[in-house]
Each structure stands twice: as structure tokens, then as C-alpha cells.
Amino acid sequence: MGILWSRLKQRREMRKVLSKVGPTTHFAKHEAEYWMKIFYKDVPTGKLSEAEFVEYFGNFYTATDDRSKSTLARQIFKAFDRNNNGHVSLREYLMGMSTLLRGDALEKLEWSFILFDLDGDGLVSKEDMEGVLMLYNDLRMNKEGGKSDEQLAAIVDQEFNLIDRAGKGRLGKRQFIEGVSRSFRLLDIMPIR
Ligand SMILES: [Ca+2]
Ligand SMILES: [Ca+2]
Numbered sequence: 001m002g003i004l005w006s007r008l009k010q011r012r013e014m015r016k017v018l019s020k021v022g023p024t025t026h027f028a029k030h031e032a033e034y035w036m037k038i039f040y041k042d043v044p045t046g047k048l049s050e051a052e053f054v055e056y057f058g059n060f061y062t063a064t065d066d067r068s069k070s071t072l073a074r075q076i077f078k079a080f081d082r083n084n085n086g087h088v089s090l091r092e093y094l095m096g097m098s099t100l101l102r103g104d105a106l107e108k109l110e111w112s113f114i115l116f117d118l119d120g121d122g123l124v125s126k127e128d129m130e131g132v133l134m135l136y137n138d139l140r141m142n143k144e145g146g147k148s149d150e151q152l153a154a155i156v157d158q159e160f161n162l163i164d165r166a167g168k169g170r171l172g173k174r175q176f177i178e179g180v181s182r183s184f185r186l187l188d189i190m191p192i193r
Contacts, residue, residue, distance in 0.1 A: 010040050017091045025094060026102030032094060039093045048088040053077045061139050068138035071118075075132060079114040100192065108192050109177045115192070116176070123170035126160045136191045152189060159183045 014036045022032050040046065042056070057073035058066065080088045080096040088096070099107045118128040133152045147155075163179030164171060171179060180186045187193060 006044060010044075010046065013046060013090055014040075017094060021091055021095060025098035027094075027098055035094055035097050036090055039090055046090055048080075048093065050074060050077050050081075050086060053080075053088065065138065068135050072132070072135040072139060075115050075118065075135075078117075078120075079111050105181060105193075106177065108190075109180055110173070112180070112190060112192055113173050113176050121170075123172055124176050125170045126156060126164075129156050129160060133189060133191070147189060155185050155189060159186045 014033065017036065018029065018032055022029065025032060027035065039048075042048075043052070054070045054073040054077070057076070058069050061069055077088065078084075080092055082092050082095065096111075099111050103111065113124060116124045116128050116132050118131045119125075130153050133156065134149050137147075137149055137152065159179075160171075161167075163175065163183065180190070
């Protein structure tokens with residue numbers, strides 16, 4: 001059960017994932033192989049836990065407060081962990097990277113829906129949306145356009161009400177995707193686009 005064994009196991013899993021989901025990603029074969037190798041370099045077990053992801057993310061962004069970082073990291077983890085079983089597999093990692101780096105508008109909005117559901121109730125409320133945008137602002141990942149928290153909140157407030165015509169205060173996945181895709185102002189402040 002040494003290094004050699006785990007390398008063999010990794011190689012077998014990479015071949016499997018490549019043949020199963022490789023063609024559905026936006027990566028060429030050599031690109032998919034590149035990202036899978038990166039994954040195994042950081043995660044030799046092939047199972048990335050939420051705690052590991054939060055720690056990795058925290059180390060990556062040094063100059064910000066820990067609470068914002070770990071909250072945002074958990075949201076991003078949720079978007080990667082498609083089958084919601086508490087860890088990100090090689091396959092989920094590859095699909096996630098494909099969406100983040102090369103995804104079309106619909107894929108990115110589907111991803112954003114999970115990312116924005118801050119309280120995890122399966123719907124996106126105005127508070128969810130504001131909350132996640134503020135977290136990105138805390139990390140200064142969303143400084144393009146230089147919007148302050150107050151400006152972001154004002155945009156969300158106005159645009160959310162336009163989408164949420166029935167005034168339910170929460171958007172389902174389809175309503176979120178359709179609504180955001182028609183709102184230039186929201187698209188402009190989306191962290192992933
Ligand atoms: Ca998973
Ligand atoms: Ca929610």
C-alpha cells in the first residue's frame with residue numbers, strides 16, 4: 001500500500017473520469033489531465049473534505065478576516081460537491097474547474113445558484129445574495145468596477161425585486177437563472193461570469 005500503489009490507483013481513476021466525463025467538460029484531453037494531476041498533487045487520497053478545502057482557501061487569501069474566508073470557502077465547496085456527500089471527488093473537481101474556467105453562461109448561473117444559497121434552504125433570498133457579494137468584497141475578489149458594499153446592496157435590492165415579481169422574497173433555481181441572465185446590472189456584479 002505504498003506510493004506506487006496509490007499512483008496506480010490514481011492513474012486508473014483518472015482514466016475512468018476522463019472517459020466518463022472528459023467529453024462533457026470544456027477541456028481538451030491534455031488540459032483535463034493537467035487539472036486532474038493538480039488535484040492529486042494536493043489531494044493524494046482523491047477525496048477533498050470541506051475542512052481541507054476551507055484551510056486551503058484560507059491559506060490562499062492571506063489579507064482578510066477568517067470568518068469571511070471560511071464562509072465563502074464553504075459556499076464554493078458546496079458548488080463543487082455536486083452530490084453533496086461531504087467531499088469533492090476527482091470527477092467533481094474536474095467538472096467544477098471546467099465550469100469556472102470555461103463554462104457557458106447557463107453553467108455559471110447554475111453554479112452561482114448554489115454559491116448564493118448562503119443559508120442552504122435551496123432558494124436564494126435577497127439576504128443570501130447580498131451576503132455572498134459582501135464576502136467577495138471582503139476578499140477583494142470582486143473589486144472590478146470598484147463597488148462598495150452599499151452600492152452592491154442597492155443593486156441587489158432593486159434588481160431582486162424586479163425578478164421576484166410575486167414578492168416571495170426567495171428565488172428558485174429556474175427563476176434565479178432566468179432573472180439574473182436578464183439583468184445586466186446583476187450580471188455585472190456576479191463573482192463568476
Ligand atoms: Ca461529492
Ligand atoms: Ca437560501
